[in-house]
Amino acid sequence: ETGVTQTPRHLVMGMTNKKSLKCEQHLGHNAMYWYKQSAKKPLELMFVYSLEERVENNSVPSRFSPECPNSSHLFLHLHTLQPEDSALYLCASSQVFRTTGELFFGEGSRLTVL
Amino acid sequence: GESVGLHLPTLSVQEGDNSIINCAYSNSASDYFIWYKQESGKGPQFIIDIRSNMDKRQGQRVTVLLNKTVKHLSLQIAATQPGDSAVYFCAENNAGNTPLVFGKGTRLSVIA
Numbered sequence: 001e002t003g004v005t006q007t008p009r010h011l012v013m014g015m016t017n018k019k020s021l022k023c024e025q026h027l028g029h030n031a032m033y034w035y036k037q038s039a040k041k042p043l044e045l046m047f048v049y050s051l052e053e054r055v056e057n058n059s060v061p062s063r064f065s066p067e068c069p070n071s072s073h074l075f076l077h078l079h080t081l082q083p084e085d086s087a088l089y090l091c092a093s094s095q096v097f098r099t100t101g102e103l104f105f106g107e108g109s110r111l112t113v114l
Numbered sequence: 115g116e117s118v119g120l121h122l123p124t125l126s127v128q129e130g131d132n133s134i135i136n137c138a139y140s141n142s143a144s145d146y147f148i149w150y151k152q153e154s155g156k157g158p159q160f161i162i163d164i165r166s167n168m169d170k171r172q173g174q175r176v177t178v179l180l181n182k183t184v185k186h187l188s189l190q191i192a193a194t195q196p197g198d199s200a201v202y203f204c205a206e207n208n209a210g211n212t213p214l215v216f217g218k219g220t221r222l223s224v225i226a
Contacts, residue, residue: 004157033213040123043158043203043216056213090157100146100165100207103214105157 003027006091006106013081014114021076021109023091029104031097032074034066037088037108049074050097081113126223133191135220137204140185144206148214149178149189153200161189161202191222199224 004025013019025032034046048056049068063085065077074091088110092103127133139147145166150158164171164178164187171178177190187204201221205214 006157040218042218045213048213092157097213102148102160102163103158105150105159107155107157 003104004091004093004106006089006109008109009107010110010112012112012114013078015081015083017081018077018079020078021089021091021111023074023076023106025072025074025091025093025104027093027095027104029093029095030071031094032068032071033092033094033103034074034076035090035092035105037090043090047076048097055097078111081111083113086111086113123218124221124223126225127194129196129224129226130193133189133194133198133222135189135191135202135222137187137189137217138185139187139204139206141206141208141215142185143208145208147178147180147187147204147206149176149187150203150205150216151198151200152203152219158203194222194224196224196226198222 007022011019031050033048036044036046045058046060047066052068052071063080067075088108090108091106094101094103148163149161151161152158162173162176162178164180166182169180175192179188191198199222201219203216203219205216207214
């Protein structure tokens with residue numbers, strides 16, 4: 001079992017749909033992250049949760065809505081997305097926020113917006 | 115703004131040769147650096163990290179070199195294998211005060 005699990009792995013949605021991405025970490029970490037990975041761009045940090053509290057929100061459009069019900073689970077709720085939102089969405093976790101050390105990534109959810 | 119970037123977007127290497135992937139960073143306050151490998155269809159995986167009080171660190175077949183004077187980081191892969199084909203990212207942060215900042219990535223292709 002991998003440390004960080006993301007579902008679904010692939011998602012195709014229309015611009016008017018509402019869907020959610022799910023992330024679960026089995027590492028006992030206190031911080032969880034959502035990153036967006038687009039072609040030919042660096043990984044873009046979207047949201048950070050530390051101990052279930054949102055600590056960073058990097059000017060992400062409101063059509064992306066994160067939720068962290070507990071320290072092991074993180075969701076990204078999607079609604080009225082645009083085609084340019086098509087990307088790989090990566091979830092990551094770390095032992096604590098604001099520390100050096102690696103992030104542990106999931107395999108990503110490949111999102112296509114039609 | 116300050117950012118981490120990579121010199122070359124693609125690198126092709128003959129199997130068995132050594133690979134060198136470079137990274138430039140602009141934040142002189144950065145004190146922690148990390149390399150990730152991302153294979154097709156997978157999430158990034160940790161390879162090796164280094165703190166600013168070191169200039170070299172070795173792992174299994176990989177070495178990271180840090181030159182703080184010119185703000186340059188490199189990843190050396192010895193005896194490159196087909197399984198090393200992937201995109202490699204460097205990332206940095208400043209004493210954990212910010213989340214990791216990632217570069218664009220270099221695609222390494224290994225020619226058999």
